[in-house]
Amino acid sequence: MTRVFISKDMASxxxxxxxxxxxxxxxxxxxxxxGSYGLFAIEPLVEVETDEGRxxxxxxxxxDVAAVLGxxxxxxIGAIGDHPFFxxxxxxxxxxxxxxxxxxxxxxxxxxxxxxxxxxxGLSPQDVVDAVKASGLRGRGGAGFPTGIKWQxxxxxxxxxxxxxxxxxxxxxxxxxxxxxMEGDPYCLIEGMAIAGHAVGAGHGYIYIRSEYPFAIExxxxxxxxxxxxxxxxxxxxxxxxxxxVCGEETALLDSIEGKRGQVRAKPPLPxxxxxxxxxxxxxxxxxxxxxxxxxxxxxxxxxxxGFGRSRGTMPIQIAGNVRNGGLYEVGFGVTLxxxxxxxGGGTASGRPVRAVQVGxxxxxxxxxxxxxxxxxxxxxxxxxxxxxxxxxxxxxxxxDMAHMARFAMEFCAVESCGKCxxxxxxxxxxVELIDRIxxxxxxxxxxxxxxxQIRNASRSARSHDQEVELLRDLCDTMKHGSLCALGGxxxxxxxxxxxxxxxxxxxxxxxxxxxx
Amino acid sequence: xTDIAGIQTAIDRFMQSDTxxxxxxxxxxxxxxFGHVDPAAVPPIADALNLSRAExxxxxxxxxxxxxxxxARHVVKLCRAESCQSxxxxxxxxxxxxxxxxxxxxxxxxxxxxxxPVYCLGLCAIGPNALVDDRPVARIDSARVVAIASxxxx
Ligand code: SF4
Ligand code: FES
Numbered sequence: 150m151t152r153v154f155i156s157k158d159m160a161s162x163x164x165x166x167x168x169x170x171x172x173x174x175x176x177x178x179x180x181x182x183x184g185s186y187g188l189f190a191i192e193p194l195v196e197v198e199t200d201e202g203r204x205x206x207x208x209x210x211x212x213d214v215a216a217v218l219g220x221x222x223x224x225x226i227g228a229i230g231d232h233p234f235f236x237x238x239x240x241x242x243x244x245x246x247x248x249x250x251x252x253x254x255x256x257x258x259x260x261x262x263x264x265x266x267x268x269x270x271g272l273s274p275q276d277v278v279d280a281v282k283a284s285g286l287r288g289r290g291g292a293g294f295p296t297g298i299k300w301q302x303x304x305x306x307x308x309x310x311x312x313x314x315x316x317x318x319x320x321x322x323x324x325x326x327x328x329x330x331m332e333g334d335p336y337c338l339i340e341g342m343a344i345a346g347h348a349v350g351a352g353h354g355y356i357y358i359r360s361e362y363p364f365a366i367e368x369x370x371x372x373x374x375x376x377x378x379x380x381x382x383x384x385x386x387x388x389x390x391x392x393x394x395v396c397g398e399e400t401a402l403l404d405s406i407e408g409k410r411g412q413v414r415a416k417p418p419l420p421x422x423x424x425x426x427x428x429x430x431x432x433x434x435x436x437x438x439x440x441x442x443x444x445x446x447x448x449x450x451x452x453x454x455x456g457f458g459r460s461r462g463t464m465p466i467q468i469a470g471n472v473r474n475g476g477l478y479e480v481g482f483g484v485t486l487x488x489x490x491x492x493x494g495g496g497t498a499s500g501r502p503v504r505a506v507q508v509g510x511x512x513x514x515x516x517x518x519x520x521x522x523x524x525x526x527x528x529x530x531x532x533x534x535x536x537x538x539x540x541x542x543x544x545x546x547x548x549x550d551m552a553h554m555a556r557f558a559m560e561f562c563a564v565e566s567c568g569k570c571x572x573x574x575x576x577x578x579x580x581v582e583l584i585d586r587i588x589x590x591x592x593x594x595x596x597x598x599x600x601x602x603q604i605r606n607a608s609r610s611a612r613s614h615d616q617e618v619e620l621l622r623d624l625c626d627t628m629k630h631g632s633l634c635a636l637g638g639x640x641x642x643x644x645x646x647x648x649x650x651x652x653x654x655x656x657x658x659x660x661x662x663x664x665x666x
Numbered sequence: 667x668t669d670i671a672g673i674q675t676a677i678d679r680f681m682q683s684d685t686x687x688x689x690x691x692x693x694x695x696x697x698x699x700f701g702h703v704d705p706a707a708v709p710p711i712a713d714a715l716n717l718s719r720a721e722x723x724x725x726x727x728x729x730x731x732x733x734x735x736x737x738a739r740h741v742v743k744l745c746r747a748e749s750c751q752s753x754x755x756x757x758x759x760x761x762x763x764x765x766x767x768x769x770x771x772x773x774x775x776x777x778x779x780x781x782x783p784v785y786c787l788g789l790c791a792i793g794p795n796a797l798v799d800d801r802p803v804a805r806i807d808s809a810r811v812v813a814i815a816s817x818x819x820x
Pocket of ligand 1: 395413566568570571573574632634636638
């Protein structure tokens with residue numbers, strides 16, 4: 150019986166993989182459902198097992214079964230590794246994704262699984278923490294804080310109980326690496342968390358997954374049940390979010406696990422010292438934890454050898470939006486933004502010129518093509534007024550209205566604000582109003598109230614367009630410095646970058662004459 | 667109609683699991699079983715978890731997912747986040763809303779279908795995307811809007 154491999158990743162399902170799998174099963178094939186390699190332009194992807202190895206075809210529809218099995222189909226790719234999209238990738242974290250049956254323990258073990266955990270168990274906790282430090286691994290969720298240092302703090306804090314929490318609340322538009330890993334190689338995350346548990350002396354872990362990822366939730370639950378014996382005495386459980394973006398913020402996530410409103414806590418105390426239920430807690434992103442098995446199995450040096458500057462190792466970059474070859478691209482840091490968008494991504498899907506690229510999700514900056522020389526590196530992006538965040542890249546063609554995107558950023562912040570700080574809660578709504586006035590070229594006229602002589606500090610005149618823009622910048626400044634967490638604090642990135650790089654979209658000139666005093 | 671005895675039974679059953687920080691998992695369990703979290707469930711939940719009713723209400727109202735009214739028979743969740751916008755999401759939203767005869771964020775009066783926003787499904791390279799009764803659908807164009815509309819009328 151011919152064996153064929155077809156992904157059951159949520160993206161493949163959305164593109165019709167189930168019908169394709171059924172058609173191959175009806176044709177008498179043994180169908181193995183895998184994760185996705187992450188090049189969605191060729192999904193649904195089918196790999197047929199032959200004497201020369203797996204031969205890939207894609208995209209494949211249910212009617213293509215005979216042609217594919219006959220080897221004559223026009224969508225024949227050959228060995229998937231030879232596809233240009235894969236040629237330059239360095240797959241450390243995603244090595245198994247697309248290759249194996251995600252829930253098969255035998256597959257996982259056969260493809261190098263558990264080696265990292267076995268190595269870790271043979272080491273002292275301090276040696277494991279040292280290995281993570283030596284690898285140079287930094288938090289892949291956003292801020293890029295060194296993972297080993299976080300673990301050291303938890304290891305050094307005495308307590309009767311400690312926890313490992315995985316932040317799988319991947320809410321950023323343009324990001325899907327966490328989802329793909331959890332669906333496509335869940336044991337990798339489990340292994341990383343078990344290593345973390347051994348390293349800091351934690352007995353229990355939580356994986357907090359957003360409710361928008363039903364397939365990842367199901368895969369992780371099943372994988373936890375099947376691998377319980379392998380990671381014992383360490384135990385794991387899944388917690389499901391409830392549609393609050395701010396729960397991606399680590400302290401809000403902890404409150405949510407505790408059963409409360411997901412409101413951000415002030416730091417200090419650091420979660421590493423007083424985290425979940427007041428106990429020392431390692432809280433890391435999916436990609437950070439999933440990088441750990443490689444580091445322990447292959448050695449910290451093998452990981453640190455790849456990268457750019459102080460950004461070591463690989464980053465699973467997600468190329469999304471209006472792009473031809475969107476998908477997951479894991480490579481060492483240092484690749485430029487232009488290479489990612491134009492060479493690897495192949496430019497826009499619409500065929501129109503690229504106008505803007507947002508990096509790092511809804512709180513990330515928009516960059517014009519003139520900044521495509523930027524290397525993918527935490528420091529380089531920070532210097533350019535942006536952030537890497539979770540390494541999502543969203544491409545826009547020239548039909549985009551950047552004032553609309555800036556408004557959207559403010560609106561999103563207003564909807565998702567946890568309400569704790571005024572600049573975020575109120576400022577974001579004010580920001581929407583301001584941008585509306587700016588684009589309508591209808592600056593604010595002096596109201597009846599303000600012209601009353603007893604109101605001394607109100608403006609007595611209408612504001613010009615320039616003054617409205619100035620006010621927007623001022624508001625952004627207040628949000629940036631007066632907000633407790635990234636939601637209010639980083640919303641200025643998309644707004645200001647849109648304003649800085651695309652001022653033409655915000656209109657100019659002043660429709661209203663200055664009102665007389 | 668509020669099935670208060672049923673709610674109590676579900677709460678009692680859940681409490682046997684001895685879950686730490688049980689409120690969210692319990693609310694998910696109730697919504698799964700009854701389709702929504704009935705406001706009448708607040709007092710027994712507060713009792714079971716030794717919380718105030720205000721705390722329970724505060725949590726239910728904080729999270730977008732928890733509904734306090736029965737949902738429509740079909741729910742279409744359309745992604746409105748940036749990547750889907752960059753692929754023409756706004757036009758698809760307008761068409762879908764027109765075809766379904768319901769505004770974004772609302773349920774149709776006859777209870778047949780609701781159109782809800784969602785901010786990213788993690789399918790960002792193949793948008794615009796939606797979940798149609800929990801089934802993911804990608805690359806939505808005019809033809810797919812029509813197909814979705816006829817599917818949810820059934
Ligand atoms: S910035 Fe916004 S989301 Fe963050 S803590 Fe303040 S109010 Fe909450
Ligand atoms: S932005 Fe729509 S699926 Fe991510």
